[in-house]
Amino acid sequence: METKILIYLVAIMIAGIACLTDLRSRRISNRLVMIGLIFGLVLNLCMGGWAGLGWSLLGGLLGLAIFFPFFALGGMGAGDVKLLSCLGAVLGPKDLLSVALVGAVIGGVLALVVAAVNGRLRSTLQGIGSLLAFWATGGLRPSPILNLESPGTLKIPYAVPVAAGTLLVLLSRWR
Secondary structure, three states: OHHHHHHHHHHHHHHHHHHHHHHHHOOOOHHHHHHHHHHHHHHHHHHHHHHHHHHHHHHHHHHHHHHHHHHHOOOOOHHHHHHHHHHHHHHOHHHHHHHHHHHHHHHHHHHHHHHHHOOOHHHHHHHHHHHHHHHHHHOOOOOOOOOOOOOOOOOOOOHHHHHHHHHHHHHHHOO
């Protein structure tokens, strides 16, 4: 049980630091991600042997697999992808999947709140509809208009919902 507590504390610390830096500078430090990734691999190797290392690598790859499509479509920054991969290396695939799902729900709610606060809820929902229509007619590919590089796009620091998801999931499992 102490092993899980240490792993959970490390994940919460990484997610928390990423959240603070993303809020402050809208960036997630590569140094933080690399230190977290290495720490996750070594910690899981020490605690679970080769099977622990394999579990850690699988979690890191799952983190990449979950968020990379959103990055490739222009809807997410690379730092968010690297953060989820790092958390996967610390937590392993099972806990990471829960963190990603809870974080996605929180991120969706946060995006709608930001749009509403900025008086752009209607245009945001219309943009989502346009993006879905774009994909339905032309296939799943980056939109030249609706992406993070577009000047009018509302952006949220996605480390916030990832950190909230990490905290909620791990605290719910802490017994």
